[in-house]
Amino acid sequence: MSLIKAIGIDLAKLVFSIHGVDEYGKTKLKQTVKRNKLLEKIANIPPCIIGMEACSGAHYWAREFTKYGHDVRIMASKFVIPYRQSEKNDANDAEAICEAVTRPKTRFVCIKSEEQQAVLCLHRIRQGQIKDRTAMINRLRGLLSEFGIIMPKGRYPAQKHIVEILEDAENGLPDLARELLHDLWLSIKQQNQDILRSDRKLYALANQMKDAKRLMTIPGIGEVTATAVVATVSDAKHFSTSRQFAAWIGLVPKQYSTGGKPTLGRISKRGEKHIRTSLIHGARAVIANCANKIDRTSLWIKALIERRGFKRAVIALAAKNARLIWSLLQSGQEYQVNYVKT
Numbered sequence: 001m002s003l004i005k006a007i008g009i010d011l012a013k014l015v016f017s018i019h020g021v022d023e024y025g026k027t028k029l030k031q032t033v034k035r036n037k038l039l040e041k042i043a044n045i046p047p048c049i050i051g052m053e054a055c056s057g058a059h060y061w062a063r064e065f066t067k068y069g070h071d072v073r074i075m076a077s078k079f080v081i082p083y084r085q086s087e088k089n090d091a092n093d094a095e096a097i098c099e100a101v102t103r104p105k106t107r108f109v110c111i112k113s114e115e116q117q118a119v120l121c122l123h124r125i126r127q128g129q130i131k132d133r134t135a136m137i138n139r140l141r142g143l144l145s146e147f148g149i150i151m152p153k154g155r156y157p158a159q160k161h162i163v164e165i166l167e168d169a170e171n172g173l174p175d176l177a178r179e180l181l182h183d184l185w186l187s188i189k190q191q192n193q194d195i196l197r198s199d200r201k202l203y204a205l206a207n208q209m210k211d212a213k214r215l216m217t218i219p220g221i222g223e224v225t226a227t228a229v230v231a232t233v234s235d236a237k238h239f240s241t242s243r244q245f246a247a248w249i250g251l252v253p254k255q256y257s258t259g260g261k262p263t264l265g266r267i268s269k270r271g272e273k274h275i276r277t278s279l280i281h282g283a284r285a286v287i288a289n290c291a292n293k294i295d296r297t298s299l300w301i302k303a304l305i306e307r308r309g310f311k312r313a314v315i316a317l318a319a320k321n322a323r324l325i326w327s328l329l330q331s332g333q334e335y336q337v338n339y340v341k342t
Contacts, residue, residue, distance in 0.1 A: 004028050006049040007042075008098025010090045011057055017090035019098045020045075030091065043068050051101025053077045053093075054109045062111045073101050074109040110234035119205060119231035123224075123274065126198040133191040140184055147173055159188065202227055211328075217335040218324050219297065220282030220317065228275050229325055236329035245326035249276045251319040267315060276318070283317035295337050 003022065007029065010017040016038050020029030033041050038061075042050070047069035052058050054074045062072040075097075083103075084096035100106050112120070137158055141151050149165055151158045162185050165171060166178060173181075206212045206223035215226040239245040246252050250271045253264040269276070287310070290298040297320075304313045328335060 003046055004048050006051065006098055006102050007045070008051045008094045008096070008101060009061075010094040010097060011052055011055055011061065012090070015090075017094040019091070019094035020048075021098055030095075032090070039064060042070065045070075047071070049073065049101055051075065051097045053080055053097060058109075059112045059117060063114075066111070072111065073106075074111060075100060075106055076109065079106050110238050112231070112234060116231040116234065119227055122198060122201055122205070123228055123231070126195065126202070127274065129191055129195045129198060133188060133195065136184060136188050136191065140181060140188070143177070143181060143184075147171075147177065149173070162188075199223075214328055214334060215325055218321055218328070220279070220286040220321050221325070222278075222282060225275065225278040225282055228272075228278060229329075232272060232275065233329065236326050239326060239330075242323035242326040246319050246322040248272070249279065249322050251276060251279070251315065251322050279318040279321055280314060283314045283321060286317060287313060297337070 004020040005023045007018060007020040009019075012035075014035050016033050016035065018029060018031055018033055018041070019027070022028050029045075042065055049071045050065050051073050052061065052075075054076050058074050062074055065072045080093070080096045080100045083099040084092050086092055134155075137155060140162065141158070144151060144165065149171060151161050151165075162181075165173070166182055166185065203223045206216065206227050209227065209230050211230045212223070212226035215221050215229060216223065236245070239248065243252065247268070248271045250269040250273075251267055254266060254268050256263040256265055287301055287305070290301050297317075301313055301317060304316055308316075324335065327333070
């Protein structure tokens with residue numbers, strides 16, 4: 001009996017589908033396993049390639065399977081779909097994963113450590129807190145507009161104006177509405193404190209991470225971006241070039257090329273949205289403060305703004321910073337402002 005060469009596992013909460021093939025592609029294993037029996041099942045299989053989709057729990061299972069000597073590979077679900085030959089169900093998904101994991105051009109996700117996932121957990125909580133605060137402020141805007149009271153644009157002016165509205169006894173706001181809106185304002189203030197605590201935790205983590213401290217020397221890269229990158233990218237050498245890294249973040253243009261005529265569109269916006277957003281915000285801050293600077297990057301930015309406009313310059317600088325991040329991570333070097341390649 002030939003040994004199993006590759007296994008595809010369709011991950012779930014309670015029941016997992018497994019599909020295994022030998023070196024000739026012949027099915028040798030096809031069954032469902034309950035969650036409490038999965039590790040035992042994998043431990044009894046000789047080391048082989050194990051493929052899984054990048055979904056909830058994938059990194060945990062990858063770490064566990066690696067302990068038994070298996071070569072674990074995680075891939076995005078979009079790379080699995082073309083290999084599913086019939087209707088969608090757990091067994092067919094496992095078979096498609098098993099097929100995709102052996103293809104030479106399939107791109108895989110770096111397996112994250114528990115420490116990296118903990119940092120990303122903090123990022124996700126912070127993102128949720130910011131989203132909730134925005135929702136509460138918008139709710140307050142909508143409710144006040146029903147009484148003919150319009151709040152100014154922007155978060156800071158709005159929060160300042162809320163206090164004045166609640167303290168104004170002559171604006172015609174009913175007592176019940178005033179009480180309810182005051183409770184909502186207290187919730188917004190509490191959310192501000194929660195976000196501040198999350199920020200302080202991120203700042204402390206950034207100063208403890210060696211790679212994050214080096215990344216923060218790049219203009220436009222702060223604690224949020226640096227910690228998010230270090231927690232997401234396990235090994236920068238997973239990307240063969242800096243352009244691949246920028247493309248993974250979604251900061252390169254889409255291609256619509258045909259007949260030998262290259263046609264480039266807007267940025268693809270693929271991949272990690274949080275990192276891309278942070279890079280763009282950082283680039284916008286750098287450009288806003290480069291008017292009186294004379295370093296190479298600032299001069300390049302000012303010339304680019306004159307030639308292509310502000311918004312394109314922001315994206316160009318964000319893409320440039322993404323490439324710099326890859327270079328520093330894979331080489332271990334420090335950032336040099338006026339670096340010239342020799």
